[in-house]
Amino acid sequence: MTMVEAPNTFESEAFNDLLRTVQIAGTTETVMYGGDRNFEPLGEVFGDVAQLAVIGWSSQGPAQAQNLRDSFRSAGLDTKVVVGLRNGSASRAKAEAVGFSLADGSLTTVEDAISHSRMSLLLVADAALVSEGHALMDLAPSGADIGLSHGFWVGHNQVTGRGVREDINLTGVCPKGMGPSVRKLYEQLSGINVSVAVEQGGQDALDRTLGWALGLGAPYSFQTTLRNEWRSDVFGERAMLLGGVHGLVEALYGWKRQHNVDPEGAYLQVVESLVGPISQTISHEGLRGLFDRLDEGEKEQFIVAYNAAYPQLKNLTEKLYHDVSSGRELEEVVSDNEFNVRMTQVDGTDMWRVGELVRKSLSSSSEARVNIDPTVAGIYIAGMMAQVDVLRANGHYWSEVVNESIIEAVDSLNPYMRARGIAYMVDNCSITARRGSRKWAPIYQAWISQGILPVIDGVQSRLDHRDYFADFLNHDVHGALDTLKDMRPKIDIAVS
């Protein structure tokens, strides 16, 4: 693996006033600043677009259809947003409830919607894209844009070796949160960040992709490719965003119990510390900021944990990246779906029953009740750093690396675990994420229990005596995170 240089930046006359060239840890990226919610530039790129179709009404569909409809209206545009649903879809009533209607043609069949739209956003479930993606695309008129909000289908095409029609544009706007947040934060005048990609297409496709991102209300739009997006996404959710962090807390809870901490105390010291002060401190003060907060004794514990964990988790994380980029993880998800492999319970163990009781008893001023546990923080941050290093080594842009390894974890996902436990976090995500998390959580747990905690306990020796922590202190990630921390939506994602 070699370090891939940051790619060229891009330009768009229509959005010139919103595009900024940003220095991130010595690399250059183009970021679109949409935070002032001026939708006027949409006129320039959607002026000749009579109709845009949103296909599907699960997570992203309702949010994107409504946001785009509202933004086009704000911009004084005639572009019609139509929702395409299968005949007999149970979602019809939901779409009608927010104003899409058969009468005015803004609610129609999938076939009608795609075949009459200049741009069609395929926001159906991954499994539906696998089985119907090519057939849906075949409905589009020549020269149309096919938009995706996730690179899964591009990854699946890599596995099957099947390409897409050459006479269409394939583009992506991938929001950094679930559909309901995309809508809610739009209504709150904040919006949610996205990454944008043009997989196939020229300047006009890029222009409309940026317009789509702006229309969603994204305060910051970062550049990526769908190939990088699906890899970092499928990888990240198996690693520290979902699977890895689940394995981590299972392992550490068992370890605290083994050291005679009572169940409630173990839950507080592990889960509550992680999703409370550790996540919040990382969010506001960064990774090194968290370390700086510790007292001398805690710093020592952090360093011991970090040095025990990093080389093991780096090795595991590299393996995971290969399993993802080879396409094997996606093949497994497709196979699991086909053969109805059960979605096992993820909060079946004792610790989550304890957790429920603990959460009930925690008052709203709970922050005062738990501190940063330096061992939990040391292993957690080592896992994040392993993820950062693997993504960078595989040529992902800094914005993607930091978003998919750190920001999404502490700002978007961990709050779900904090509110209602691990299942609430994992099972609010996509099937691909839920399956991946179920597979990788136990593997992370085993690596941590078998190879990291015994080193911290002094009953197993370290793999080597390199000072990984010194690399951490001097890492480019701190600068990158500093830059990107300022590019967050005004309003945090709230968990109800």
Place this chain on the structure above:
Amino acid sequence: MTMVEAPNTFESEAFNDLLRTVQIAGTTETVMYGGDRNFEPLGEVFGDVAQLAVIGWSSQGPAQAQNLRDSFRSAGLDTKVVVGLRNGSASRAKAEAVGFSLADGSLTTVEDAISHSRMSLLLVADAALVSEGHALMDLAPSGADIGLSHGFWVGHNQVTGRGVREDINLTGVCPKGMGPSVRKLYEQLSGINVSVAVEQGGQDALDRTLGWALGLGAPYSFQTTLRNEWRSDVFGERAMLLGGVHGLVEALYGWKRQHNVDPEGAYLQVVESLVGPISQTISHEGLRGLFDRLDEGEKEQFIVAYNAAYPQLKNLTEKLYHDVSSGRELEEVVSDNEFNVRMTQVDGTDMWRVGELVRKSLSSSSEARVNIDPTVAGIYIAGMMAQVDVLRANGHYWSEVVNESIIEAVDSLNPYMRARGIAYMVDNCSITARRGSRKWAPIYQAWISQGILPVIDGVQSRLDHRDYFADFLNHDVHGALDTLKDMRPKIDIAVS
């Protein structure tokens, strides 16, 4: 998946007196009875074979080279057994120490050995077969036999889509134990069972394959195909032979501790019960025999555990079979080897440190100290039954199903865990097995901890209320195991 009927039996004039048509649970298989150690029939099939090459000197190489040399001598044959090693191989001295020599040509280079032999047994590591298998095969004269002791390479060729030369025979004799046991039990006049396969070749190739099996001293040789062999082998070691049983004991140890059993007690009730009385009772009295031994209260516990475990483990085991038969598991092993994914410690957790102390304190009359734990037995046997059902549904012969799911577990592998813990069992196996066990143990552990033990504890409901235990009582496996239990080597594999 449909139930595949048992295949046709086979015939061989040369070994006619040793071949028996055996009824196993209503199906018919041909089994070669070699237990009387009459090597005379070898003359008929190896009379025109001037030289047989054994390539490699790791686990199977030393055993098979010596056994065949000794058997050919007993039969009064001139067939020369030559060992082929790479130039500069560190194994040269070991081969010389048991009588193979450069001087008489019985020790030579790989190239020389294969290119001058009518039959070449490629007994190198899986990774070497992946990188060099085709090149080695290309050295063989047209019409030669290429022999394998494991179908891994056939599975890998499935993945890459690369076939083998059409002008050679591809055959297999796969011993049901590691190389040292193949040699030791030969010297003890018992021998070890094998399965035989002709992947490519006609009657003469089958004759020589049976001769190879007889020459190894196999008391019973069962029929298979290399395609079935690698699937059942790679599957079985990930399931209850290694990975599954490791996950099981980790989960159950944690569960006993959670129920306030002290560490020593938990180790005894879980591991020692499993590898002691549970394995021994299954070995001598079968699966239903074990159940019959329990008192009324224990029977109830067994049934509760069985019914909680079977549907979950059946689902997981089916998934595992798909992951194996698709080729993904082999691709992952090849990738892990290529990228040096670490072989993590498998006995790093607390329970194995406790186990070491417990084993030290156990006297030789340890049987008296532990009973059959009915919950451990119920889940363990449910896992075996899931494995049996999945293999049968995928068309594996009964002999293979019972050997790879039950007999190999209780007779060949669990004794290693009993003697020195989990790592001694797992890490005495192939790289493919060691990697697979490391991956699947945590996954089994998670399914058992998250979805089975909470049902047994009454804090989670059962998936359904079907009486899986009734299916168990009336299962064909009991008849099959009865038949196959009598076809065991005279001497058990001993663990030093």
